[in-house]
Amino acid sequence: MELIFAKSKEGRKGTSLPRTDVPVASAIPEKFRRQKPAELPEVTEQDAVRHYTLLSRKNMGVDTNFYPLGSCTMKYNPKFHERIAVLPGFADLHPLLPQLRHGGGLTQGALAVIYEAQRTLSELLGFADCTMQPLAGAHGELTGIMLIAAYHKTRGDQKRKIMLIPDAAHGTNPASAAVGGFECREVATDSEGNVCIEDLKSKLGQDVAGFMLTCPSTLGLFDKNVKEVCELVHQAGGLNYCDGANLNAIMGRVRPGDIGFDVMHVNLHKTFATPHGGGGPGSGPVGVAECLVPYLPVSRIDKRDDGTYALQYHCDDSIGYIAPFYGNFGVILKAYAYMLSLGREGFKRVSENAVLSANYMRVRLKEHFAQKVDRVCMHECVMSASPQAEKGVHALDIAKALIDRGFHPPTMYFPLIVPEALMIEPTETESKETLDEFIDALIEIAELVDTNPEEILKCPVTTPVRRLDETAAARKPVVADLA
Numbered sequence: 001m002e003l004i005f006a007k008s009k010e011g012r013k014g015t016s017l018p019r020t021d022v023p024v025a026s027a028i029p030e031k032f033r034r035q036k037p038a039e040l041p042e043v044t045e046q047d048a049v050r051h052y053t054l055l056s057r058k059n060m061g062v063d064t065n066f067y068p069l070g071s072c073t074m075k076y077n078p079k080f081h082e083r084i085a086v087l088p089g090f091a092d093l094h095p096l097l098p099q100l101r102h103g104g105g106l107t108q109g110a111l112a113v114i115y116e117a118q119r120t121l122s123e124l125l126g127f128a129d130c131t132m133q134p135l136a137g138a139h140g141e142l143t144g145i146m147l148i149a150a151y152h153k154t155r156g157d158q159k160r161k162i163m164l165i166p167d168a169a170h171g172t173n174p175a176s177a178a179v180g181g182f183e184c185r186e187v188a189t190d191s192e193g194n195v196c197i198e199d200l201k202s203k204l205g206q207d208v209a210g211f212m213l214t215c216p217s218t219l220g221l222f223d224k225n226v227k228e229v230c231e232l233v234h235q236a237g238g239l240n241y242c243d244g245a246n247l248n249a250i251m252g253r254v255r256p257g258d259i260g261f262d263v264m265h266v267n268l269h270k271t272f273a274t275p276h277g278g279g280g281p282g283s284g285p286v287g288v289a290e291c292l293v294p295y296l297p298v299s300r301i302d303k304r305d306d307g308t309y310a311l312q313y314h315c316d317d318s319i320g321y322i323a324p325f326y327g328n329f330g331v332i333l334k335a336y337a338y339m340l341s342l343g344r345e346g347f348k349r350v351s352e353n354a355v356l357s358a359n360y361m362r363v364r365l366k367e368h369f370a371q372k373v374d375r376v377c378m379h380e381c382v383m384s385a386s387p388q389a390e391k392g393v394h395a396l397d398i399a400k401a402l403i404d405r406g407f408h409p410p411t412m413y414f415p416l417i418v419p420e421a422l423m424i425e426p427t428e429t430e431s432k433e434t435l436d437e438f439i440d441a442l443i444e445i446a447e448l449v450d451t452n453p454e455e456i457l458k459c460p461v462t463t464p465v466r467r468l469d470e471t472a473a474a475r476k477p478v479v480a481d482l483a
């Protein structure tokens with residue numbers, strides 16, 4: 001890679017500002033100022049612009065390439081909603097501005113957005129109420145787990161120490177349950193990809209606090225027995241937690257609250273118009289059934305009789321603070337704009353197209369790859385490269401070959417119960433032509449496995465760096481190669 005440091009020449013400048021004719025004063029106190037000059041490259045403006053433009057072109061993202069990453073619903077992010085989020089009336093608000101009209105009119109609009117987003121989401125999910133505070137999906141999970149703990153504690157039912165979690169679950173589920181003080185116990189998946197009812201029954205008892213189920217599951221399937229599962233857990237005195245990361249397969253069609261779930265998180269940065277990847281910002285609102293409303297975290301938003309909104313900090317049974325101020329307000333704002341722009345029919349269209357695209361892919365690919373269960377899928381299809389692996393080409397190699405063909409790879413090796421998993425989520429907004437190009441590339445790669453597997457094992461050949469030690473790249477990144 002052309003490095004900007006290599007182009008540095010002492011004294012070269014990127015700007016030509018007029019000479020200042022007033023004394024230079026620094027606003028930064030002496031003790032905080034850098035002692036030695038920063039070792040920045042000295043280059044022309046053009047060199048600096050070219051450097052950053054070239055770097056940006058080396059990124060692969062939804063704005064440059066098809067990005068069918070499964071499990072995380074990396075979906076539509078209308079650019080228009082980004083513009084709404086930076087409107088100065090929203091973006092420039094300080095969280096400590098007064099809330100009420102007497103001098104506080106500035107925040108009433110923001111509070112209204114949170115309140116209305118909360119109401120719309122509760123309606124969409126079929127819950128009594130929700131909190132917009134959690135800052136990510138995993139944070140929402142922890143919040144939900146704390147609500148379940150508070151519920152059992154209030155009832156004096158403190159022997160319930162077990163959280164049941166299916167073997168297909170996302171890693172954050174057992175992590176959240178453990179951080180919340182529970183012991184995790186695994187529930188098996190049956191041969192059809194549903195929760196194994198017999199195994200669930202054998203694990204339910206007086207010590208079970210709840211069951212965390214991803215709906216639709218990480219296998220991309222809607223559990224046919226989900227209602228029975230929820231009833232069994234209730235009969236045993238437990239609560240049902242829904243991991244809603246895959247909501248866009250069902251939104252507008254099924255309300256998890258109606259099925260029997262008591263608490264659920266959704267990922268606004270997956271389902272509601274905030275791009276993700278690269279670490280945020282995110283938002284993981286949590287919806288709850290009536291029995292958990294008293295424990296919701298502060299702050300809560302009230303709408304008063306006079307039409308004003310106010311944050312409530314004093315709620316006796318609340319689990320307390322889980323995030324400061326308003327949560328990730330910019331993300332909530334984009335989600336609310338998205339909900340308004342979709343409306344009831346729009347939500348249905350999103351889920352319909354997401355499911356249609358995934359099934360189109362599944363059916364076209366199933367002759368070429370293996371499947372754990374051959375069944376209509378939801379928003380994503382989980383294929384397995386186990387036939388290719390037998391010939392020495394693994395899911396990872398296929399992913400690298402896709403990069404050379406201009407596609408972001410799908411999620412690999414997840415869920416753990418599918419060997420050589422390629423979890424593909426086409427999303428609802430890609431054209432049939434794009435889906436076909438991707439499918440054709442995968443089929444071409446599958447055929448190469450038989451004729452010239454060596455070529456796949458060499459991939460990627462089009463990227464600035466080839467195969468990295470991925471653990472070292474994450475743990476000990478070399479962000480500027482000065483050699």
Ligand SMILES: *Cc1c(COP(=O)(O)O)cnc(C)c1O
Nearest residue numbers: 071072136137138170172245267
């Ligand atoms: C993404 C995801 C999570 C965690 O959400 P974050 O927002 O990344 O913390 C949990 N469960 C499933 C199924 C997911 O896909």
